[in-house]
Amino acid sequence: xxxxxxxxxxxxxxxxxxxxxxxxxxxxxxxxxxxxxxxxxxxxxxxxxxxxxxxxxxxxxxxxxxxxxxxxxxxxxxxxxxxxxxxxxxxxxxxxxxxxxxxxxxxxxxxxxxxxxxxxxxxxxxxxxxxxxxxxxxxxxxxxxxxxxxxxxxxxxxxxxxxxxxxxxxxxxxxxxxxxxxxxxxxxxxxxxxxxxxxxxxxxxxxxxxxxxxxxxxxxxxxxxxxxxxxxxxxx
Amino acid sequence: xxxxxxxxxxxxxxxxxxxxxxxxxxxxxxxxxxxxxxxxxxxxxxxxxxxxxxxxxxxxxxxxxxxxxxxxxxxxxxxxxxxxxxxxxxxxxxxxxxxxxxxxxxxxxxxxxxxxxxxxxxxxxxxxxxxxxxxxxxxxxxxxxxxxxxxxxxxxxxxxxxxxxxxxxxxxxxxxxxxxxxxxxxxxxxxxxxxxxxxxxxxxxxxxxxxxxxxxxxxxxxxxxxxxxxxxxxxx
DNA sequence: CGCTCTCTTGATAGACTTCAATGTTAGTGG
DNA sequence: CCACTAACATTGAAGTCTATCAAGAGAGCG
Numbered sequence: 001x002x003x004x005x006x007x008x009x010x011x012x013x014x015x016x017x018x019x020x021x022x023x024x025x026x027x028x029x030x031x032x033x034x035x036x037x038x039x040x041x042x043x044x045x046x047x048x049x050x051x052x053x054x055x056x057x058x059x060x061x062x063x064x065x066x067x068x069x070x071x072x073x074x075x076x077x078x079x080x081x082x083x084x085x086x087x088x089x090x091x092x093x094x095x096x097x098x099x100x101x102x103x104x105x106x107x108x109x110x111x112x113x114x115x116x117x118x119x120x121x122x123x124x125x126x127x128x129x130x131x132x133x134x135x136x137x138x139x140x141x142x143x144x145x146x147x148x149x150x151x152x153x154x155x156x157x158x159x160x161x162x163x164x165x166x167x168x169x170x171x172x173x174x175x176x177x178x179x180x181x182x183x184x185x186x187x188x189x190x191x192x193x194x195x196x197x198x199x200x201x202x203x204x205x206x207x208x209x210x211x212x213x214x215x216x217x218x219x220x221x222x223x224x225x226x227x228x229x230x231x232x233x234x235x236x
Numbered sequence: 237x238x239x240x241x242x243x244x245x246x247x248x249x250x251x252x253x254x255x256x257x258x259x260x261x262x263x264x265x266x267x268x269x270x271x272x273x274x275x276x277x278x279x280x281x282x283x284x285x286x287x288x289x290x291x292x293x294x295x296x297x298x299x300x301x302x303x304x305x306x307x308x309x310x311x312x313x314x315x316x317x318x319x320x321x322x323x324x325x326x327x328x329x330x331x332x333x334x335x336x337x338x339x340x341x342x343x344x345x346x347x348x349x350x351x352x353x354x355x356x357x358x359x360x361x362x363x364x365x366x367x368x369x370x371x372x373x374x375x376x377x378x379x380x381x382x383x384x385x386x387x388x389x390x391x392x393x394x395x396x397x398x399x400x401x402x403x404x405x406x407x408x409x410x411x412x413x414x415x416x417x418x419x420x421x422x423x424x425x426x427x428x429x430x431x432x433x434x435x436x437x438x439x440x441x442x443x444x445x446x447x448x449x450x451x452x453x454x455x456x457x458x459x460x461x462x463x464x465x466x467x468x469x470x471x472x
Numbered sequence: 473c474g475c476t477c478t479c480t481t482g483a484t485a486g487a488c489t490t491c492a493a494t495g496t497t498a499g500t501g502g
Numbered sequence: 503c504c505a506c507t508a509a510c511a512t513t514g515a516a517g518t519c520t521a522t523c524a525a526g527a528g529a530g531c532g
Contacts, residue, residue: 058373066373083359088366088464112351122358123319130324132368137294137302139375140420184376186521228324422489427512
């Protein structure tokens with residue numbers, strides 16, 4: 001899985017591929033809703049998502065919550081702990097997940113020995129940052145309607161890039177509250193936006209499945225430009 | 237300058253220090269308001285800010301703008317171009333700036349030869365991302381009042397960390413429009429929030445100088461916790 | 473079957489925006 | 503030294519988007 005992920009970002013030499021394969025991993029399932037790491041933790045390992053969804057978030061006073069990102073299989077959502085000792089946010093499983101834990105030390109040895117792999121992982125954190133910026137645009141300068149549409153576009157492109165979605169349709173195992181906390185909205189308003197999107201025959205979200213009925217229009221109204229996802233590396 | 241910056245993040249060995257000193261640089265001044273790199277550019281160099289302020293931003297339809305970050309001397313605001321070919325946002329000088337341009341190739345050679353330096357720069361992009369996340373919290377889950385206060389706290393800590401501010405007072409060479417575009421607000425509302433902060437004897441912004449009159453209270457109302465800036469490395 | 477979680481909808485309220493006008497400051501040139 | 507300009511800051515009034523509160527409807531689960 002990791003080889004596949006890294007290979008999708010940059011070409012790996014055979015030697016690099018073997019080195020990645022040698023990484024020690026502890027595979028462990030975790031039930032949905034459970035935290036993987038919490039704010040203020042100082043983890044000694046990173047995790048690779050083999051199956052399921054996760055999200056990074058932070059809790060604030062009065063029950064407020066901000067979700068920073070959604071993660072899908074192939075992601076390493078806590079790669080930052082490799083170089084930042086203390087977690088400044090938490091990571092939780094949105095669904096039951098299967099995680100492969102890799103000790104920091106092993107990753108550090110790998111990146112020291114193979115600068116190309118270091119660059120590839122580094123690039124991953126840069127894309128991570130690019131997605132944060134795009135979410136900032138959504139919260140700061142887009143309407144709730146556009147923001148929700150944009151999120152659905154983004155998730156589709158990410159899922160499709162790793163072969164987990166096609167035909168503008170995908171499993172979206174998150175609640176409306178999650179969407180609200182990701183976009184800085186209230187759950188009530190998310191519900192209304194979803195209804196509007198449904199009534200306009202753009203998107204239908206039902207029973208955990210998202211169906212994009214009119215992709216061109218959805219991308220247009222949300223001003224979606226996938227450039228920031230930088231999935232173009234190999235095709236460019 | 238670069239040595240100082242990197243040294244403030246992690247200890248450099250003498251050899252690493254010498255390698256950094258050998259980096260080829262082209263120093264060039266730029267007038268305020270000018271773009272350094274634009275969205276869709278494919279730069280072949282990064283720039284280190286020697287003097288002045290810069291900001292990263294994106295323009296949207298109907299004159300909307302989202303500012304992603306403010307940068308001060310010592311920052312390398314376009315480090316992402318090292319690994320992401322196409323710029324997904326722009327970088328402009330907020331004030332007249334002095335920039336040191338370093339070719340990508342030189343940085344790549346450096347990071348390949350010195351994994352410790354690679355890790356240090358990588359860490360820098362991780363902190364960059366952490367700041368984005370905190371801004372997301374501000375736009376998504378904090379009131380305008382809190383968000384403005386939080387921004388002032390953040391900038392102070394960043395400036396103080398590089399010795400450019402003390403006594404809870406600093407030069408803030410940005411307009412209210414800039415603040416609005418950074419926080420996803422209107423300039424009118426920023427003005428009102430500033431008035432409120434002034435009337436409550438918390439912060440005064442006048443003639444480009446920011447004066448924090450009551451730091452503890454300001455940090456408290458904005459829920460400011462500097463953990464996410466990760467300036468603790470050497471002291472921890 | 474009852475419990476809990478999530479979704480849905482209406483009514484009301486508040487935060488923030490937009491529009492528009494005026495005041496202020498700094499810089500420029502006569 | 504003063505008029506003139508341009509950019510930035512300030513204020514009021516009106517409007518809109520989104521939040522909050524509240525209540526009911528489904529859906530999944532032991």
